[in-house]
Amino acid sequence: MKxxxxxxxxxxxxxxxxxxxxxxMALLPEWGAMxxxxxxxxxxxxxxxxxxxxxxxxxxxxAIVFNGKAIGTTLFGILGAIVLGxxxxxxxxxxxxxxxxxxxxxxxxxxxCLIPIIKGLK
Numbered sequence: 001m002k003x004x005x006x007x008x009x010x011x012x013x014x015x016x017x018x019x020x021x022x023x024x025m026a027l028l029p030e031w032g033a034m035x036x037x038x039x040x041x042x043x044x045x046x047x048x049x050x051x052x053x054x055x056x057x058x059x060x061x062x063a064i065v066f067n068g069k070a071i072g073t074t075l076f077g078i079l080g081a082i083v084l085g086x087x088x089x090x091x092x093x094x095x096x097x098x099x100x101x102x103x104x105x106x107x108x109x110x111x112x113c114l115i116p117i118i119k120g121l122k
Contacts, residue, residue, distance in 0.1 A: 003058070004055060004058035004059065007051075007054060007055070007058065008051060008054075008055050011047060011048075011050065011051035011054065012048065012051050014044075014047055015044045015045070015046075015047030015048035015050075015051055016044065016048065017044070018040055018041070018043055018044030018047060019040075019041050019044030019045055019047075019048065020044070021037075021040055021041075021044070022037045022038065022039070022040030022041025022042070022043070022044055023037065023041050024037070025037025025040060025041075026038050026041060027092070027093065073114060073117055073118055076110070076113070076114060076117065077111065077114055079110060080107050080108075080110030080111040080113075080114065081107070081111065082107075083103060083104075083106055083107035083110055084104055084107025084108060084110075084111065085107070086103055086107070087100050087101065087102070087103035087104025087105070087106070087107050088100070088104055090103055090104075091104065
């Protein structure tokens with residue numbers, strides 16, 4: 001295993017676990033740990049973002065690339081993830097089952113649309 005793959009594995013595992021644990025802490029009212037969950041979730045997200053920057057640096061690429069296509073696809077992906085997350089909140093927290101499922105499916109479709117946008121149609 002290459003060094004960059006090992007570093008990516010460790011950082012993504014730690015960041016993913018922290019992010020998931022933080023979201024569980026924040027979203028499960030039985031735990032009563034909303035504030036602490038948000039803090040842990042943000043720490044996990046920061047570790048995941050740092051993992052991306054470290055991986056790009058170890059690949060010899062610039063950490064951040066600013067071009068129109070990358071920014072557009074990133075914003076499209078963020079929009080899809082937010083719509084999917086809102087749909088999940090509608091079903092699990094706000095007791096809006098049918099409309100939450102519809103919003104979640106729209107978010108999934110938006111995320112699936114990223115594949116032909118990034119890879120291109122051939």
